[in-house]
Amino acid sequence: MTLPTKSFPFRLILQQVGEVGLLFGRTIVSVFRKPRETKIFIQQLEEVGVRSLPVVSLTAAFGGLVFALQTYFGFHRYIGIGSEAYGGPIVTLGLTKEIIPILVGLMVAGRVGSAMAAEIGTMKITEQIDALYSLGADPIRYLVVPRTLACLIMVPILTLYGDIIGILCAYFFNVSMGVNRVVYMRNTLLYLELGDVLGGLIKAGIFGVVIAIIGSWQGLKTEGGAEGVGRATTKAVVISSIIILVLNFFLSKAMPESLGI
Amino acid sequence: MIRINNLYKSFGPNKVLQGINLHIQNGETLAIIGQSGSGKSVLLKHMLGLIQPDRGSIIVAGVEISGSSEVELDNIRQKFGLLFQAAALFDSLTVAQNVSFGLERYRDLSRKELQKKVKESLAMVGLREVEQLMPYELSGGMKKRVGLARAIAYEPEIMLYDEPSTGIDPIRADAINELIIKMKQEFRITSVVITHDMTSAYKVADRIAMLYNGKIVTVGTPEELRKSDNQIVQQFIHGRAEGPIKEW
Known part of the structure; x- marks a missing residue:
């Protein structure tokens, strides 16, 4: 059947949103169904969490450094010499609420989301998904649930780790530029609230679910040979990255200034 | 054991199955032969509920599987063992x-x-x-x-073999044929063998069905198939390029 040209993109988008929604719904239902795939879940915790540590360390460190650099020069130029220590709370809030959750989300989407799409996509084209069905293992329960839960848990943990690295790097940069360490730390701790950090972690958890669902969805709908796997992998990264960036704005807008903690 | 009624399946414009009717008896071995790409594997996957038909029904041990829930399908799939073409x-x-x-x-x-x-x-x-x-x-x-x-x-009670002899040497292929026969004799397993290896089909099958142009063109014992006056069947079982089958 040929779709009318004008309505085609809209219908395609609706169809894809429907597919993702359906997969998400089936994943939630399958979380509560037995048997639980504990071994795969633990493997995924390692894959998503432990193996992402180097890339998260690097991006958080340089994210913290560059943000500290611009804040330092901003205060230095527009407020005046000696005001740089007041940049501490701005750097910390910016890192914990926005920069680190986004950086970690994008890095995990690139590293883990692509791997999920490639692995599940290869399983699809080599009939391993059909083999799972024939051997009594629902692919949603066996493949998607452990990956989604692992991302839901590990992306916030990675974000918290990234927050610490980013804040420390920003602190050392300011100290190396001659900022008084006591004033910098006192200002930072004075304005930083637990709710700010928590808000970033909640967003990171949502990004984790997005990465796992989009990666699995692209993997499960892979068609063709190696080319199809390549296409699914690229799409998984691009789609989840766009969703993370768009979702971040709306989540930041929807969240209270501080979570009231 | 397995009853397939008026089964239709298309993928886009490609009409793969166009009204398949087949009845597989308890304990028998049925070989389904046909050209590569004729829809044999698609038919096999319908029996397991891995593909849903556009029209028609598949009844396994009295249970209608097209339209069954995943939980019901899980129970039915326990009855099946499936050997995939590329092992999977x-x-x-x-x-x-x-x-x-x-x-x-x-x-x-x-x-x-x-x-x-x-x-x-x-x-x-x-x-x-x-x-x-x-x-x-x-x-x-x-x-x-x-x-x-x-x-x-x-x-399992039912074994589905998708090209069991493809990709292995003739001696091992014959050993697998022997195994299919042994499974039937010792465990009374119902088997469906998808193949285009006529040596294997003649050896293991009680009946052979030929799939062509989305339809079953003939079903019969190996002897009946050998004597068939259907030119499509004769061209295929003798492996001739000349004949009514032009697509190759």
């Missing part, structure tokens, strides 16, 4: 884990019983001391035999 072993699992995969889900066995069953299943397909190997360490023929061991390990 799980890349990330060892041979032993592959073979025990269905056993762990379908049967309540202790770890010791599980190990024993894995060894027995592998021995039945002529493999020993391969339990700890990964699929990438196996040859194509070995993968196929591990796939067969995985399918028979939990003693």
Whole structure:
């Protein structure tokens, strides 16, 4: 059947949103169904969490450094010499609420989301998904649930780790530029609230679910040979990255200034 | 055991199955022959509920499977063992884990019983001391035999073989034919064998059905097929390029 040209993109988008929604719904239902795939879940915790540590360390460190650099020069130029220590709370809030959750989300989407799409996509084209069905293992329960839960848990943990690295790097940069360490730390701790950090972690958890669902969805709908796997992998990264960036704005807008903690 | 009524399936403009009617008796071995790409594997996957038909019904042991829920399908699939064309072993699992995969889900066995069953299943397909190997360490023929061991390990009531002799040497192919016959004689297993290897079809099948242009053009015993006056059947079973089948 040929779709009318004008309505085609809209219908395609609706169809894809429907597919993702359906997969998400089936994943939630399958979380509560037995048997639980504990071994795969633990493997995924390692894959998503432990193996992402180097890339998260690097991006958080340089994210913290560059943000500290611009804040330092901003205060230095527009407020005046000696005001740089007041940049501490701005750097910390910016890192914990926005920069680190986004950086970690994008890095995990690139590293883990692509791997999920490639692995599940290869399983699809080599009939391993059909083999799972024939051997009594629902692919949603066996493949998607452990990956989604692992991302839901590990992306916030990675974000918290990234927050610490980013804040420390920003602190050392300011100290190396001659900022008084006591004033910098006192200002930072004075304005930083637990709710700010928590808000970033909640967003990171949502990004984790997005990465796992989009990666699995692209993997499960892979068609063709190696080319199809390549296409699914690229799409998984691009789609989840766009969703993370768009979702971040709306989540930041929807969240209270501080979570009231 | 399996009744297929008026089954239709298309993928986009490609009409693969166009009104299939087939009845597979309890304990019999039915071979389905046909050209590559004629829809044999698609038909096989319909029997397991892996593909949903556009129209028609598939009844397995009295249960209608088209339109069944995933939970109902899970129960029906326990009756089936499926040997995939390219084995479809799980890349990330060892041979032993592959073979025990269905056993762990379908049967309540202790770890010791599980190990024993894995060894027995592998021995039945002529493999020993391969339990700890990964699929990438196996040859194509070995993968196929591990796939067969995985399918028979939990003693299904119905075995579906998708091209069991493709990709393995003639001696091993004949050993698999012998195994299909043994499974039928010893365990009264109902079997459906998808093949275009006529030697294998003649040896293992009680009846042979030929799929052509999305329809079953003939069903009969190997002897009836040999004597068939249908020119399509004669061209296919004798492997001739000349004849009514022009697409190749």
